[in-house]
Amino acid sequence: MDQNDKDLFQSEMADVVPLKQSHTLPISPKAGPSDAQQARKAAAQASEYLLRLPLELVHITPVKPDDMLSFKREGVQEAVFKNLRQGKYKVAAELDIHGMTVRQARDTLVDFILTRLQRGDRCVLLIHGKGYHSKPFPALIKSCVNYWLTQLDEVLAFHSAKREQGGYGAVYVMLPKTEQQRVDNREKNRRGGYLR
Template sequence: MNQKDMDLFREEMADVVPLKPSHSVHLAARFSVSEVQLARNAAAQSSEYLQRLPLELARIPPVKPDDMLSFKREGVQDAVFKNLRLGKYKIAAELDVHGMNVRQARDSLVAFILQRYQRGERCVLLIHGKGHTNKPFPAVIKSCVNYWLTQLDEVLAFHSAQREQGCYGALYVMLPKNEQQRLENRETNRRGGHLR
């Protein structure tokens, strides 16, 4: 800064009074994410996943129509996974992709999982069918779903459903808590709400 600029700055700042120091911090009572922000985040995440998840069947490990499917990320407790396997969690929503082509199934699956995660739903049912008569090989959609779900960060675990909910043609899918739920849990634990 030259001297003229410095003089002008001092002149403008002449009546400014410093703030008194304060040791209190004011936090918003509750952090809330708008529906528009959720939709924008889901769209960005969806686009990333659609680029990452293959449609080429040569890249999909095949499974058989009557195979039981099971997947659990590290950190998911055995008791929680057992309850998922036994169908003990309330199913918040379901998606039926059997009968769709591979692209439709992938796009629907990604949109569904991200939407349900953003809404804070923890357990969903995904119907993929067994695919005994699929071409070019049996269980095409089932194989794709099995692979794709393991690639989605929003999927903690999945397991073939109980007989009355589709057996080897459907999956229970467990989703993690969304950011809003984690913030609420942190706030409850910080205040000692878990002791009540």
């Protein structure tokens, strides 16, 4: 820039006044849904689940108090299911619903499963009891749980627990991986399982 250009620039800028500093904060993009929005979404999701899990006993096939419960969706690897059956997965949380009414058990079960899905838990323990003296038939809650869990797409598998964790009065429930867990697992497998 030669002297003429500098002089020209100075003359053009002579009457320019600096902007005053603003004390307002810039608007930041919204971080996510509000608590109220999340509560409404959770309520709607819970309501949808409750509709899938009937309270009418005509839909429930009775099982016996000492029957073993076992269920696996297509796509669950046999080795994974074997580990579940043998209680080799760490139980992230447990819920005891034995002794509840059918409605209480269903509502509590739905809330528990949805909460555990949000937290990314993979294996939970559900204590339903054996129900020797249940009315109108033995193993009422156990029979309901056996049916309800098969109606929830998010339940990949379940199996009666080991004796020390409730035996035929409880089930291990396997839930799906979160998207982040899937990404982490793919990365781990891509690297051959070694930490780098």
